[in-house]
Amino acid sequence: MARVDLDGNVINPMTICMIGAGGFIGSHLCEKLMSETPHTVLAVDVYNDKIKHLLEPDSLPWNGRIQFHRLNIKNDSRLEGLIKCSDLTINLAAICTPADYNTRPLDTIYSNFIDALPVVKYCSENNKRLIHFSTCEVYGKTIGSFLPKDSPLRQDPAYYILKEDTSPCIFGSVEKQRWSYACAKQLIERLIYAEGAENGLEFTIVRPFNWIGPRMDFIPGIDGPSEGVPRVLACFSNNLLRREPLKLVDGGESQRTFIYIKDAIEAVLLMIENPARASGHIFNVGNPNNEVTVRQLAEMMTQVYSKVSGEDSIETPTIDVSSKEFYGEGYDDSDKRIPDMTIINKQLGWNPKTSLWDLLESTLTYQHRTYAEAIKQAIAKPSAN
Numbered sequence: 001m002a003r004v005d006l007d008g009n010v011i012n013p014m015t016i017c018m019i020g021a022g023g024f025i026g027s028h029l030c031e032k033l034m035s036e037t038p039h040t041v042l043a044v045d046v047y048n049d050k051i052k053h054l055l056e057p058d059s060l061p062w063n064g065r066i067q068f069h070r071l072n073i074k075n076d077s078r079l080e081g082l083i084k085c086s087d088l089t090i091n092l093a094a095i096c097t098p099a100d101y102n103t104r105p106l107d108t109i110y111s112n113f114i115d116a117l118p119v120v121k122y123c124s125e126n127n128k129r130l131i132h133f134s135t136c137e138v139y140g141k142t143i144g145s146f147l148p149k150d151s152p153l154r155q156d157p158a159y160y161i162l163k164e165d166t167s168p169c170i171f172g173s174v175e176k177q178r179w180s181y182a183c184a185k186q187l188i189e190r191l192i193y194a195e196g197a198e199n200g201l202e203f204t205i206v207r208p209f210n211w212i213g214p215r216m217d218f219i220p221g222i223d224g225p226s227e228g229v230p231r232v233l234a235c236f237s238n239n240l241l242r243r244e245p246l247k248l249v250d251g252g253e254s255q256r257t258f259i260y261i262k263d264a265i266e267a268v269l270l271m272i273e274n275p276a277r278a279s280g281h282i283f284n285v286g287n288p289n290n291e292v293t294v295r296q297l298a299e300m301m302t303q304v305y306s307k308v309s310g311e312d313s314i315e316t317p318t319i320d321v322s323s324k325e326f327y328g329e330g331y332d333d334s335d336k337r338i339p340d341m342t343i344i345n346k347q348l349g350w351n352p353k354t355s356l357w358d359l360l361e362s363t364l365t366y367q368h369r370t371y372a373e374a375i376k377q378a379i380a381k382p383s384a385n
């Protein structure tokens, strides 16, 4: 039975150059493409731990449809050739953990802007379609966050809903180096948009809103550096696994909307297979129904983990820490991130399905199954170093 797109046209097999395929999102996207489509993936990354299960053994049903190319796009002449022999390039490569933005601002700016330039150039020069991963962080802070604390307008959606074609990008001052990432992402978006306007580059830009699920980042001291600071899901999972209090930065008052990685990947597959509907657009991909403060996330994760692990939660499940202490100088934050869904609904007819509780249940089940034993060993006999 041939697979058809949203307009009833047969979907022909494509070759996709996926840069950053070895990461959290890339690994889920590769799983989806291998298990549900006839497409071929040239998986480009410096690591492949998270997609090894797709590359071996040769007896896998999709064998031959995914090839791993270990290369660093900063300085590898093979990149252009891979883009030229693909129908579509998806660029996921980035430094995208906030702890790096104010501590490694140069690497962050290079990774999110400079290193993406050749990818855009090769696509434009060779008339190849590009799907580029930006971030919801390009919206920065809401307009409402500048109103007086008790202003009723803060409840007015016009002051906090984030819409691709109307909302401004509002960052903190240059000293707040946290915004090095979002600003680099904003400028690469503007460059891509200009390549589209001036040179006819066929592009789609994705603005993910806190996608979470299995294989996101790492657990410090187990499959990542002990002093590493991953994104909040992995931080809180690590605390729960180690029976430590979850640290709430500046009281955990910031709000986020979290979406299950599997729901988000559905949206990306629709973009891949419906170029006529996706090209020329910027898309919010998030779940406006899953909004919590970070404190509420910590409380919910504590409850879910207790259920998943069968262990009672500890006496003091959370403690407050200052952002200076947790991230260092130059940290700043987005207050609230609610995606407007008009454009993605209209173009792709997509909506997220999974509640925050359910996505946390499946994700923490994975975390507990994958890490609980290793953590127990690590705590039992702390390593020499």
Ligand SMILES: NC(=O)c1ccc[n+]([C@@H]2O[C@H](COP(=O)([O-])OP(=O)(O)OC[C@H]3O[C@@H](n4cnc5c(N)ncnc54)[C@H](O)[C@@H]3O)[C@@H](O)[C@H]2O)c1
Binding pocket: 019, 020, 021, 022, 023, 024, 025, 026, 044, 045, 046, 047, 071, 072, 073, 074, 091, 092, 093, 094, 095, 096, 111, 115, 133, 134, 135, 136, 207, 208, 209, 210, 211, 212, 217
């Ligand atoms: N996960 C989210 O919720 C989220 C939210 C907003 C934006 N994004 C964006 O989506 C993209 C993917 O995010 P993710 O969560 O999968 O992050 P990730 O860190 O898990 O994946 C990024 C991958 O890119 C690779 N990479 C980085 N620099 C490279 C280089 N120079 N050459 C080759 N490979 C390189 C890394 O090895 C890694 O495997 C990023 O652009 C990120 O900014 C993600």
Ligand SMILES: O=C(O)[C@H]1O[C@H](OP(=O)(O)OP(=O)(O)OC[C@H]2O[C@@H](n3ccc(=O)[nH]c3=O)[C@H](O)[C@@H]2O)[C@H](O)[C@@H](O)[C@@H]1O
Binding pocket: 096, 097, 098, 099, 135, 136, 137, 181, 208, 209, 210, 211, 230, 231, 232, 233, 235, 236, 247, 248, 249, 250, 252, 254, 256, 294, 333, 334
């Ligand atoms: O994932 C996204 O959509 C985007 O936003 C993230 O930024 P942020 O949501 O701030 O990243 P987290 O590290 O997950 O932090 C979320 C919130 O939790 C707080 N936090 C984090 C970790 C922790 O241990 N405690 C804690 O209170 C942070 O201060 C922040 O307010 C990252 O910038 C990228 O992954 C991406 O651009």
